[in-house]
Amino acid sequence: MQLETLVEQFQKKNEKAFESLYHMYKDSMHGVIYNIVKDKAIAEEVMQDVFIKAWHSSDSYNSSKGRFFTWILNISRNAAIDKTRSKAFKNSGKNLDATFFVDIIESNENLNSKTDAIGIKKFVSKLKEKCIKVIELLYFKGYTQKEASETLEMPIGTIKTRNRNCINELRQMIVE
Amino acid sequence: MDTKAYIDTGILELYVSGQLSEKENKEVYDKMLEHPEILQEVLEIESALMKLGEAVSPGLSASTIQIIKERLNFNSDNGKVVNMPKSRSNWFTYTGWAAAILVGAGLLWSINQNKQLEVQLSDANVEKSYLETQIEDAKSDLAKTENLLSILRDRDIIAVPLGGQGNFENAYAKVYWNKADNSIYLDGQGLPDAPEGKVWQVWSLTLNPLTPTSLGTIDNFNTDDNKIFEIVNTNESQAFGITLEPTGGSETPTMEQLYTLGVVSP
Numbered sequence: 011m012q013l014e015t016l017v018e019q020f021q022k023k024n025e026k027a028f029e030s031l032y033h034m035y036k037d038s039m040h041g042v043i044y045n046i047v048k049d050k051a052i053a054e055e056v057m058q059d060v061f062i063k064a065w066h067s068s069d070s071y072n073s074s075k076g077r078f079f080t081w082i083l084n085i086s087r088n089a090a091i092d093k094t095r096s097k098a099f100k101n102s103g104k105n106l107d108a109t110f111f112v113d114i115i116e117s118n119e120n121l122n123s124k125t126d127a128i129g130i131k132k133f134v135s136k137l138k139e140k141c142i143k144v145i146e147l148l149y150f151k152g153y154t155q156k157e158a159s160e161t162l163e164m165p166i167g168t169i170k171t172r173n174r175n176c177i178n179e180l181r182q183m184i185v186e
Numbered sequence: 187m188d189t190k191a192y193i194d195t196g197i198l199e200l201y202v203s204g205q206l207s208e209k210e211n212k213e214v215y216d217k218m219l220e221h222p223e224i225l226q227e228v229l230e231i232e233s234a235l236m237k238l239g240e241a242v243s244p245g246l247s248a249s250t251i252q253i254i255k256e257r258l259n260f261n262s263d264n265g266k267v268v269n270m271p272k273s274r275s276n277w278f279t280y281t282g283w284a285a286a287i288l289v290g291a292g293l294l295w296s297i298n299q300n301k302q303l304e305v306q307l308s309d310a311n312v313e314k315s316y317l318e319t320q321i322e323d324a325k326s327d328l329a330k331t332e333n334l335l336s337i338l339r340d341r342d343i344i345a346v347p348l349g350g351q352g353n354f355e356n357a358y359a360k361v362y363w364n365k366a367d368n369s370i371y372l373d374g375q376g377l378p379d380a381p382e383g384k385v386w387q388v389w390s391l392t393l394n395p396l397t398p399t400s401l402g403t404i405d406n407f408n409t410d411d412n413k414i415f416e417i418v419n420t421n422e423s424q425a426f427g428i429t430l431e432p433t434g435g436s437e438t439p440t441m442e443q444l445y446t447l448g449v450v451s452p
Contacts, residue, residue: 025260032251038239040246054247061254074215079232080204087204115241134241149203149235150242174196181234 017078021068032061035079039086045111045150046090052099053090060089087152110146112137141176148173189221198224202231334371334414342366346426348448350376357445361426368420372428374404374413377445380430387431389439390423393449398427403435425449 019027039060044053063085071081093099112134134142143162147153148169159166200206201214218225337343348359358376363369372388380386388401401417429436430443 025255029251029255032254035236036246036250037243038236041239041242044244045242050244053244054250057246057250058254058257062257065258074212075208076204076206076211076215077202077228077232079236080202084204111238111242114244145238148200148205149238152204155200155205170196170200174194174199177199177231177234180238181230184234184237 013078014073017071017073021071023065023068028061028065031064031078031082035082038079039082041111042083042086042150043090045114045146046087047093047099052093056086056089056093060086063089084152087150091152110142111150112142137176137179140172141179144169144173145176145180187217187221189217189223192217193224193227198228199231202228202235331412334412337364337371338362340364344450346448346450348426348428348446351444351447354445359428359446359448361448363419363423363450368418370401370417370419370426372404372415372417372426374407374415374428377407377413377428379408380404383433384430385433385435387429387435387439388417389427389429390419390421391425391427392422393424398439400435400437401426403431403433423450 016027016030020031036057040053040057043056043060044050047053047056060082064082067085071078075081115134144158147158147161148155153161155166155169158164158169162169164172197206197210197214201211206214214224214228218228338345342364344363344365346361346363348361349355350357356376357378360373362371362373364371374386377386385403385405386407387403389398390401391398399421401419401421404415407413407415425448427439427447428445429439429441430445431440
């Protein structure tokens, strides 16, 4: 089924459409969430919250405002970041800055069961430090260009082109 | 608009990962509708980022969707293990296509087989009618042979061996004479084929005085299979002779060409 049709059905509260969308995006969203919370049980919990929120706020999505992927990505990142700010999470003593997404992928045993996993693993091991940081901040953490520019001490224009070049490299690795 | 330059600015990557303002999002959306290559670029960026996210996932519990559905109070297929609708539809699609291709290939194969079988069938029919003809021929030959045998075994038949004469001592023939129905059967197995322009002529003889009477020529001698010829004979023959004569036969036998001669036993 076309994504547009599926999203329309989902907005009409069609449970099947909701499930289909869940299965399309669950793994990528789980990856993004896990990269922020760094804990499997908490990531499961956030996943539930994200898709329940998506169901209840389906009216707020509009294709002219962005991709459905981007919409669910925003909900996921926000829910995960909210979780890290909770008191219970802070008490768990997680060191959130210790690892980036690349470290997770490189140590990820679950990759074997996935398509493109080998290509991505190869990619991230070769990925330049500057790419890792840009993708980590913009994609996984949802930083604005300005925030990323300040964090990495780079001009905004450089962030933008570097992000494109790094994602291009990723795309080529996946295609190979 | 130079779409390549627009793509190269890196705005689409920011669009997919959600860094643009609402106004900028609307602009990109309009450009996607206008330029298919921009939409294509967005889809590829989105796919790459999705795969990157999937690679980070340490594996999501299969029961998560059940918990979500319970928390949302979904009623349909309560408690059932949920299959993935997306992959199910893919499975159906692939299976459908695979089945269609199989059926198509099977059909072509069947048509081809059918054609081959039709050819084989018509070959078999030709062969069958050929064999039927042979059987008919064999039956008819058998009937003729049996008839001949019954004639030769007849009590009234007189067998007359004809020996080779002069230079033709290797030649021989036999005459079976049925006086009751005035017919003789000449067995010419021991005679050579008549040469071009010549023909075998059969003679009935009385010995005292020596008088030959022609019983006729054997025009089909060379082409006959069993070399047995039925000839009418109303004479009181005392002997039979066979000479080689020019085609059409002669009034009197050419004695130099007398191949065989035999006397009827009294």
